[in-house]
Amino acid sequence: MPEPGGHPRRPRRALVALCTAAVSVTGGLTLITQSHADPEPTLAEVREQVDDLYHRAEQATERYNAATDELTEVQRRIERAQASVARQQAAVDAVRAQIGAFAAASYRSGGTVDPTVQTLLAESPEDFLAQASVMNAFAGQQADSLAAAAEVSRSFEQARMVADEELIRQQAIETTLDAEKANVEKLLDEAQAILDQLEAEEQAQLEEDREESSEAPDRGEDEEEDDGGETAPDVPVSGRAGVAVEFALAQVGDPYVWGGNGPDGWDCSGLTKAAWAEAGVSLSRSSSAQINDGARVSKSQLQPGDLVFYYSPISHVGIYIGDGKIVHATHPGDVVSVDDVDLMPFAGASRPG
The missing domain is CATH 3.90.1720.10 (endopeptidase domain like (from Nostoc punctiforme))
Structure with missing residues (x-):
């Protein structure tokens, strides 16, 4: 009858025989286990692993640096876009003030305030801009001011949209920077963990090998070298x-x-x-x-x-x-x-x- 999990039951005599054999050849089993263990990497292999991690870390570092360049440029564009928004907001306020003065004059003369003007005098700039399309209805009254108001509202909305888009780009770049920073630190930690497993003599030999391999092929033996x-x-x-x-x-x-x-x-x-x-x-x-x-x-x-x-x-x-x-x-x-x-x-x- 199968054991739970679907495996067939091993006959008891076979189990006893296996246990007895295991006790009698414990040393042999230990040797077999050790013989199949992964061999210790050579210094050359360690160096290859560490150098690969270092190179990948440097690649991530340069991607990080490229993102900082991009972030700097985006921040400049954000400053320009926000300055443009401020200028356009001032223009919107000026047009609203002009139309408000016209509405007040109409009221004092006994006239009524056109609903379109009421819309333009809305407290919220968003409400004012949302109603820009109705300005044409006011064509017979202060046509020049209304045309200017329409243009100002479009410019303001465009400037605000550009600023919002640049802020979204900034957030995306900052996310990239965080990811690359974490990647660099992970790779460097992995390299250091490998080096930490070496004995002091092995670390010294590894550094000596690296210095020798970095020498120029045609360098003379009598040429001096400093720590750098x-x-x-x-x-x-x-x-x-x-x-x-x-x-x-x-x-x-x-x-x-x-x-x-x-x-x-x-x-x-x-x-x-x-x-x-x-x-x-x-x-x-x-x-x-x-x-x-x-x-x-x-x-x-x-x-x-x-x-x-x-x-x-x-x-x-x-x-x-x-x-x-x-x-x-x-x-x-x-x-x-x-x-x-x-x-x-x-x-x-x-x-x-």
Whole structure:
């Protein structure tokens, strides 16, 4: 007879035999269990996992930065739209006052107040605007004022509609920002959890391996290195590009901080934006937008100060400093450093200014 759940009953003698066998080979069962356990990941595999999480976090960071750019623009449009609403409201009030004066004059002269005028004098601006279509009925009386009132009411309603639409866009962008922020923090927490499982020696080896792999392929053994990566090349650069390069190099060793705008921590586009702002040039906040902030240049045309972009879609940017090197805010868990221009997949370059 089947057991509850539909499974056939195992004969008692078979159960006893299995239990006896289990007791007699406990050690063997333990070995078998261990032999089928997932093997510990190698340091190379750990590094691959962590680097993938860091890269995904940086992609989310740049999406966050792009949304902040969009939010800033929407807020500017909201300010303009609200100013337009205020101007149109003042115009509506002026027209209402003019028509009210006409109605009062009619009443004092013994006449009656036209129902249309009563509508236009409604206490609520909404009631006034809702009745704009009846203004044509008042065509024989103060025609010019009524035509102006109709136009003012339409302008006011349009301005208010634009302002409302921009406020809805703002709310949607803020929702996106919250989602990307949560995504970045989740990815960074996952990466840190993996690193926390390593012994101190393993963490040190992992960092050493990462530093070695970031070195330029043609770098000589006698070339010195500081805590921020490779030594900056001594390439003469002047003008605004020189100011941007000098500023960026002064941040070498500062930590990568997602969403960082300085002065003590940076993400990749935050560093490039601040460097060129020091030179008097305004850049967008995200790397994907910054590539359109200057003239496009090929890799063979790179000059110090040019912005170099990486990955597809673009999610990283550095500043070319000459001699095949860039300075950039590397990735979460690292610092601003000087590295080879070919460290990452090249996606394009542009020249601000």
